Amino acid sequence: MNGGEILPVMVGFARTLRAAGVAADHERTRGFLTALENLDAGNRKDVYWAGRLTLCARPDDIPRYDRCFAAYFDGRPLPASSAPTVTVTRYTASPDGAERSAGEPATAATASTLEILRGRDVASLTPQERAEINRLLALMRTGRQQRASRRLVPSKQGRLDPHRIVREAMKRGGEPARLRFRDRRRKPRRVVLLVDVSGSMAAYADTLLRLAHAVVRSAPRATEVFSAGTRLTRLTAELRLRDAAVAMDQVSRAIPDWSGGTRLGEELRAFLRFPDARGAIVVIASDGWERGDPSLLGAQMGRLSRMAHRVIWVNPHKGDPAYRPLTGGMRAALPYIDDLVAGHSLAAYEELAGLLAGRRAGHA
Amino acid sequence: MEIDSPETLRGLLEQRDYLAGTGLATAAFLALRMGRPLFLEGEAGVGKTELAKTLAGVVGAPLIRLQCYEGLDAAQALYDWDFARQLLHLKAAEAAGITDVKALEGEIYDRRFLIARPLLQALESQPAVLLVDEIDRADDEFEAFLLEVLSDFTISIPELGTIRAASPPLVILTSNRTREVHDALKRRCLYHWLDHPGFDREVAILLRRLPLCTSLLAEQVARAAARLRAADLLKPPGIAETLDWAEALLTLGADRLDPELAAVTLGAALKYREDQQTAMQNGLLDA
Numbered sequence: 001m002n003g004g005e006i007l008p009v010m011v012g013f014a015r016t017l018r019a020a021g022v023a024a025d026h027e028r029t030r031g032f033l034t035a036l037e038n039l040d041a042g043n044r045k046d047v048y049w050a051g052r053l054t055l056c057a058r059p060d061d062i063p064r065y066d067r068c069f070a071a072y073f074d075g076r077p078l079p080a081s082s083a084p085t086v087t088v089t090r091y092t093a094s095p096d097g098a099e100r101s102a103g104e105p106a107t108a109a110t111a112s113t114l115e116i117l118r119g120r121d122v123a124s125l126t127p128q129e130r131a132e133i134n135r136l137l138a139l140m141r142t143g144r145q146q147r148a149s150r151r152l153v154p155s156k157q158g159r160l161d162p163h164r165i166v167r168e169a170m171k172r173g174g175e176p177a178r179l180r181f182r183d184r185r186r187k188p189r190r191v192v193l194l195v196d197v198s199g200s201m202a203a204y205a206d207t208l209l210r211l212a213h214a215v216v217r218s219a220p221r222a223t224e225v226f227s228a229g230t231r232l233t234r235l236t237a238e239l240r241l242r243d244a245a246v247a248m249d250q251v252s253r254a255i256p257d258w259s260g261g262t263r264l265g266e267e268l269r270a271f272l273r274f275p276d277a278r279g280a281i282v283v284i285a286s287d288g289w290e291r292g293d294p295s296l297l298g299a300q301m302g303r304l305s306r307m308a309h310r311v312i313w314v315n316p317h318k319g320d321p322a323y324r325p326l327t328g329g330m331r332a333a334l335p336y337i338d339d340l341v342a343g344h345s346l347a348a349y350e351e352l353a354g355l356l357a358g359r360r361a362g363h364a
Numbered sequence: 365m366e367i368d369s370p371e372t373l374r375g376l377l378e379q380r381d382y383l384a385g386t387g388l389a390t391a392a393f394l395a396l397r398m399g400r401p402l403f404l405e406g407e408a409g410v411g412k413t414e415l416a417k418t419l420a421g422v423v424g425a426p427l428i429r430l431q432c433y434e435g436l437d438a439a440q441a442l443y444d445w446d447f448a449r450q451l452l453h454l455k456a457a458e459a460a461g462i463t464d465v466k467a468l469e470g471e472i473y474d475r476r477f478l479i480a481r482p483l484l485q486a487l488e489s490q491p492a493v494l495l496v497d498e499i500d501r502a503d504d505e506f507e508a509f510l511l512e513v514l515s516d517f518t519i520s521i522p523e524l525g526t527i528r529a530a531s532p533p534l535v536i537l538t539s540n541r542t543r544e545v546h547d548a549l550k551r552r553c554l555y556h557w558l559d560h561p562g563f564d565r566e567v568a569i570l571l572r573r574l575p576l577c578t579s580l581l582a583e584q585v586a587r588a589a590a591r592l593r594a595a596d597l598l599k600p601p602g603i604a605e606t607l608d609w610a611e612a613l614l615t616l617g618a619d620r621l622d623p624e625l626a627a628v629t630l631g632a633a634l635k636y637r638e639d640q641q642t643a644m645q646n647g648l649l650d651a
């Protein structure tokens with residue numbers, strides 16, 4: 001391969017990667033080309049490593065990179081995406097109350113209908129009502145509990161700040177005139193949400209992910225969201241998109257195992273591999289129908305409760321007064337849960353938002 | 365000897381008892397050639413920190429290490445003024461009756477009153493290998509700092525001016541991935557995910573590092589380590605742990621993996637009680 005034809009080939013490769021979801025942006029592509037100048041661009045192994053080192057950014061990128069590399073340079077076809085096609089109804093948040101069939105009066109939901117809607121189970125809503133709930137979720141503001149970080153910042157009280165005291169003293173010829181203080185900075189506590197997207201949760205998964213979107217928006221750098229089904233999928237990047245409709249569209253593309261089974265225990269274990277949970281509030285939204293071994297789920301929940309600041313379980317069925325946590329998964333997890341909250345209605349979601357903001361549960 | 369290819373570098377690393385794979389050797393080679401920081405991610409104990417130490421030996425530069433932790437700030441990572449000495453200087457000037465304020469100010473903000481912390485040290489010493497260890501432990505404010513320093517290898521000190529590295533140091537960042545590091549920082553770097561070594565390499569490393577180790581013991585330990593890694597443990601042993609384990613066995617005079625000795629030395633490889641139980645119950649330690 002000579003210099004003239006390398007450039008388009010390599011840039012095309014970076015584009016292929018981008019299309020496959022690897023963050024191979026312009027700067028990284030430039031890095032790739034520079035790396036090739038230092039290696040042998042005619043050597044397959046060198047091209048492989050130059051690309052992998054410059055174009056990938058996280059471990060999940062590497063299998064994708066390998067597939068694209070084989071497809072692009074060996075002409076092996078990319079395996080068709082295993083993700084089932086998911087139809088997503090987009091609800092656009094229009095100022096006067098979302099989708100309406102013609103002829104319906106153009107009034108926003110009144111206070112009393114809103115009050116009724118707030119307590120309704122989201123699984124039983126008409127499309128219009130659902131659109132209204134989605135609109136409210138998109139507008140929802142969730143607060144966030146604060147924690148003291150180890151970083152010290154200037155403050156009115158706290159411990160003495162020798163640097164500032166001495167710095168000011170120097171202006172006065174070495175006489176310390178005023179005491180200065182510093183104190184620990186407050187930071188939003190991290191929240192990690194695991195949303196069960198298996199078949200039994202199908203009626204709630206969409207709404208719960210919209211709720212997750214609201215939670216991410218409140219503190220984007222301190223929130224992580226994963227979907228759990230037969231495998232764990234990280235959705236944080238998708239949910240950081242501001243527009244709810246766009247974010248949900250991306251999310252539905254990203255989840256490969258929509259409406260499958262649940263192996264929560266195994267996924268929790270995969271999740272705990274990287275101790276993202278340390279000191280965080282972990283929210284698990286699931287009905288606890290565990291396909292896998294409940295004792296595994298129990299063991300992982302035990303680990304989780306030792307690492308996390310608080311474990312909150314959101315169960316849509318808890319809204320039913322007759323509900324008892326009897327499913328195997330739920331029973332195994334119960335001893336390790338700090339708050340078990342309902343997850344079926346807007347009112348329940350507001351309670352959850354309150355917990356994240358640091359308020360105590362009314363009836364946990 | 366000039367480092368003109370990843371293979372040459374791999375050979376040089378090997379001379380210093382560090383056995384690198386093609387990927388890692390290419391990564392380190394490109395980091396040297398392109399002047400880009402190398403971002404190494406991987407589980408604890410796969411040899412990330414060790415690579416930085418060995419590379420420093422290979423290029424003949426001092427290793428400057430910045431261990432990250434939450435709350436790390438510029439005063440600990442970049443530079444700090446030596447306030448006590450500055451005050452002493454002021455008092456001395458006062459006693460000597462010097463009143464020229466301007467001149468005095470120039471004097472106290474002199475380089476000699478500046479304490480260089482690792483990042484500044486790395487820019488000032490030529491050449492240098494800078495190891496920013498466990499960047500995932502620092503908070504995101506610190507990443508912004510680091511990004512600024514790593515993008516043009518300069519530090520501007522308001523009272524003194526800008527300090528620029530004549531030639532950029534070789535920078536190695538490591539992360540155990542307890543959290544995702546900001547993409548802007550990663551974009552500046554070459555990214556390499558370091559995996560556990562394969563069986564053959566692990567045996568080679570054991571033999572290389574522990575001259576008294578027999579090849580039978582090395583193979584048995586490496587095979588047991590591979591089994592432990594496959595058996596879903598809380599903390600699978602890294603190469604650092606396998607080395608410790610083999611060394612513990614050797615210290616007890618073992619020339620093969622004896623189940624009894626394996627059980628009493630297991631603490632060198634597995635650091636969780638649950639993991640030790642799993643390993644014992646499932647017979648993962650058998651030779």
